[in-house]
Amino acid sequence: MNNLIKKLVEAYGPSGFEDQIRALIWPEIEKYADDISVDALGNLIAHKKGDGSGLKAMVAAHMDEIGVMITHITEEGFCRFTNIGGVYPHTLLGGRVQFADGRVGIIHSDRITDRSKIYGLDKHFIDVGATGRDDCPVQVGDAAGFHREFVANGKMLSAKSMDDRIGCVVAIEAMKRLKQTPHDVYFVFSVQEEIGTRGAEAAANHLDPDVGIALDVTLTGDVPEAIPMAVSLGKGTAIKVKDAGMIAHHGLVQLMKKRASEASIPYQLEVLTGGSTDARSIQIANGGAAAGCISIPCRYVHSQSETVHADDVENSIKLLVELLAKPIEL
Amino acid sequence: MDIHKLLKTLTETPGPSGYEDQIAAVIEELWQPYVDTITRDRVGSLIATKRATKNGRTPPRRILLAAHMDEIALMVRDVEEHNGSGFLRVTPIGGVDTRQVFGQLVVVHGRKNLTGVIGCLPARMLPEEKQDKPFDFEDLLVDMGLPIETVNSQISIGDFISFRQPLLKLMNKRVAGKSLDNRASVAAVTVCLEQLQQRQHTWEVIAVATAQEETRLLGAYTTAFAVQPDAAIAIDVTFGKGPGANEHVTHELGGGPALDLGPNVHTGMFNALKATAEEMELNINIETHQRASGTDAHGLQIAHAGIPTAIVAIPLRYMHTMVESVALKDVERAGRLLAEFIVGLDEEFLGKLATGVMEEEKESKS
Ligand SMILES: [Zn+2]
Ligand SMILES: [Zn+2]
Numbered sequence A: 001m002n003n004l005i006k007k008l009v010e011a012y013g014p015s016g017f018e019d020q021i022r023a024l025i026w027p028e029i030e031k032y033a034d035d036i037s038v039d040a041l042g043n044l045i046a047h048k049k050g051d052g053s054g055l056k057a058m059v060a061a062h063m064d065e066i067g068v069m070i071t072h073i074t075e076e077g078f079c080r081f082t083n084i085g086g087v088y089p090h091t092l093l094g095g096r097v098q099f100a101d102g103r104v105g106i107i108h109s110d111r112i113t114d115r116s117k118i119y120g121l122d123k124h125f126i127d128v129g130a131t132g133r134d135d136c137p138v139q140v141g142d143a144a145g146f147h148r149e150f151v152a153n154g155k156m157l158s159a160k161s162m163d164d165r166i167g168c169v170v171a172i173e174a175m176k177r178l179k180q181t182p183h184d185v186y187f188v189f190s191v192q193e194e195i196g197t198r199g200a201e202a203a204a205n206h207l208d209p210d211v212g213i214a215l216d217v218t219l220t221g222d223v224p225e226a227i228p229m230a231v232s233l234g235k236g237t238a239i240k241v242k243d244a245g246m247i248a249h250h251g252l253v254q255l256m257k258k259r260a261s262e263a264s265i266p267y268q269l270e271v272l273t274g275g276s277t278d279a280r281s282i283q284i285a286n287g288g289a290a291a292g293c294i295s296i297p298c299r300y301v302h303s304q305s306e307t308v309h310a311d312d313v314e315n316s317i318k319l320l321v322e323l324l325a326k327p328i329e330l
Numbered sequence B: 001m002d003i004h005k006l007l008k009t010l011t012e013t014p015g016p017s018g019y020e021d022q023i024a025a026v027i028e029e030l031w032q033p034y035v036d037t038i039t040r041d042r043v044g045s046l047i048a049t050k051r052a053t054k055n056g057r058t059p060p061r062r063i064l065l066a067a068h069m070d071e072i073a074l075m076v077r078d079v080e081e082h083n084g085s086g087f088l089r090v091t092p093i094g095g096v097d098t099r100q101v102f103g104q105l106v107v108v109h110g111r112k113n114l115t116g117v118i119g120c121l122p123a124r125m126l127p128e129e130k131q132d133k134p135f136d137f138e139d140l141l142v143d144m145g146l147p148i149e150t151v152n153s154q155i156s157i158g159d160f161i162s163f164r165q166p167l168l169k170l171m172n173k174r175v176a177g178k179s180l181d182n183r184a185s186v187a188a189v190t191v192c193l194e195q196l197q198q199r200q201h202t203w204e205v206i207a208v209a210t211a212q213e214e215t216r217l218l219g220a221y222t223t224a225f226a227v228q229p230d231a232a233i234a235i236d237v238t239f240g241k242g243p244g245a246n247e248h249v250t251h252e253l254g255g256g257p258a259l260d261l262g263p264n265v266h267t268g269m270f271n272a273l274k275a276t277a278e279e280m281e282l283n284i285n286i287e288t289h290q291r292a293s294g295t296d297a298h299g300l301q302i303a304h305a306g307i308p309t310a311i312v313a314i315p316l317r318y319m320h321t322m323v324e325s326v327a328l329k330d331v332e333r334a335g336r337l338l339a340e341f342i343v344g345l346d347e348e349f350l351g352k353l354a355t356g357v358m359e360e361e362k363e364s365k366s
Helices: A002-009 A019-032 A162-177 A198-207 A250-262 A278-284 A310-325 B003-012 B021-034 B148-154 B180-196 B218-227 B267-280 B328-343 B349-355 B357-365
Strands: A035-038 A044-048 A056-062 A067-073 A078-084 A096-099 A104-109 A124-127 A143-146 A151-153 A156-159 A184-190 A211-218 A237-242 A267-271 A290-297 A306-309 B037-040 B046-050 B062-068 B073-082 B085-093 B105-109 B113-119 B141-147 B160-163 B168-170 B174-177 B204-210 B231-239 B258-261 B285-288 B309-316 B324-327
Touching: A002 A019, A002 A156, A002 A162, A019 A035, A019 A044, A019 A162, A019 A184, A056 A162, A056 A198, A056 A278, A056 A310, A156 A162, A156 A310, A162 A184, A162 A211, A162 A290, A162 A306, A162 A310, A184 A198, A198 A278, A211 A278, A211 A310, A237 A250, A237 A310, A250 A267, A250 A290, A250 A310, A267 A290, A267 B073, A278 A290, A278 B218, A290 A306, A290 A310, A306 A310, B003 B021, B003 B174, B003 B180, B003 B328, B021 B037, B021 B046, B021 B180, B021 B204, B046 B180, B046 B218, B062 B180, B062 B218, B073 B141, B073 B148, B085 B148, B085 B160, B105 B141, B141 B148, B174 B180, B180 B204, B180 B231, B180 B309, B180 B324, B180 B328, B204 B218, B231 B267, B231 B328, B231 B349, B258 B267, B267 B309, B267 B328, B267 B349, B309 B324, B309 B328, B324 B328
Parallel strands: A056 A184, A056 A211, A211 A290, A237 A267, B062 B204, B062 B231, B231 B309, B258 B285
Antiparallel strands: A035 A044, A044 A184, A067 A078, A067 A143, A078 A124, A096 A104, A096 A143, A104 A124, A151 A156, A156 A306, A237 A290, B037 B046, B046 B204, B073 B085, B073 B160, B085 B141, B105 B113, B105 B160, B113 B141, B168 B174, B174 B324, B258 B309
């Protein structure tokens, strides 16, 4: 599975620019779907048919990643930029970004006069090796994602955009393993989650599911001085109860706990005080859906070394398969 | 209808946002005698339909009344052990006023319901910078007096916690308690449904006790989409006057319901409600909002092609605390106003809304 993870996390795909990552995911799922389509926003939607006795379920993992967009090129050929999604300046200095054509740039900042301060994004620039505005290969409006190699430190897996390519991996693996399901399942590899769960919103409006399950990363409380949170890396998949954007459907949470216990899948219960996922959009679309989230615990979210544990990934896949293979009574 | 008794039942029943089963069951029982069908939807809202009793158009026009049944609450964020006892760390659900959480009684909805108190170190034992500040959720804990083993077997992270507060009778037919936001409005809708038993109406009435309003107006968005009413009214509470409260956004307790004006409200709906109140010689106040109203109206209004929406608000003091106070009379008046408005709805109503005749009619009367 590490090969698949490496392939997906290293790929380019900031919000709104998901063509390349979508092209990578498509062949991975082709064999396991009854039909595949791409909607107007760019969501990749794979339908796995049920036997007619179940519900309509939408499973969403977002393909997009946080990134930057070029706003200005200086006379000297340096690129000023703004954020796409939650990019914070203290994660940037000395980092690298990759553009759609594979070109890599280096991020640095204007002269630092006070080392105790963090400078805003507007004080940062990207150096792509140009000598002036005229030979700069990058133009205003170009988007870049981060550039960072995948590392497996035993079971600790680190890379940029684990959020949420690891969710995509969970979805892909679940599709492979889900031989039969009573439910009409739509696996949505969604776009534009990082800028407001917009892809999932359109997909949910269109699919109108009874049940919505997002697959996304969540934070952990197991690092020094972390925001208190009872989720740790390696201790199991996380069943979301609440995040800053929604309260998960109580019946669905209970069912996830039950399925996990039945199959001896280690799980943790997630109460997240900041951030939300595609499930938020699915919950409120149309007449509403029972929405929940299977979360993959992740350290250092929205940095260039987002870190997950292989066991948690495996347990998330197992729980999703258990849930979809059996009846869903809410 | 004994409104005090009604409010006592409604406010003392737990119903945290996302965990509305108990309060929904109570409301279902209350409304059952007055409506034709009653169901719960996928997000937990309770939807009751009262068919038209007077012949009109087929299918009849429909008006949706939305009063949220959920209440602000807490949730277990972590379990902590100290000298063999178990304590809970909590996070708020909805806009809990952090200045008043310390010292409250709560019910933890674990495998069974457990009573606890919200404690915190005495001010003098807190670091100096925290001594005179509102409480930080990181410092508060729930103490049920139980050993850690019991806590671990009965409670898990993510369990809901509701506040526990009996409804108090104050002087002058006022009451104080928890979750009068928005059970006062649920009571008003109940009064309306009861009144309609004696009256004829050509419009179908869809009464909804919405879920998860305090967190994201969830039930308003979803029921308005599912039901597709021709018009809608959100019923909620608004700021009551009191010492220190400013003049322009607050309303006297007992001074009648407030009709809201602002972007979430269709002026024709407002005018029609106001005209109804005037005919009834019923006191009302006018209130305004400039952006989002902070009520279900915000979600109701934009479903499908848009829904003409109004807000009827009950003045309430000490919002989002355990001593929210309302005047019983305002609850009753809001209910009667809704009923009278519904009785007056006819075939021409929507046409008048569209052409703004409501405005002219009102002007010619005054
Ligand atoms: Zn994510
Ligand atoms: Zn309210």
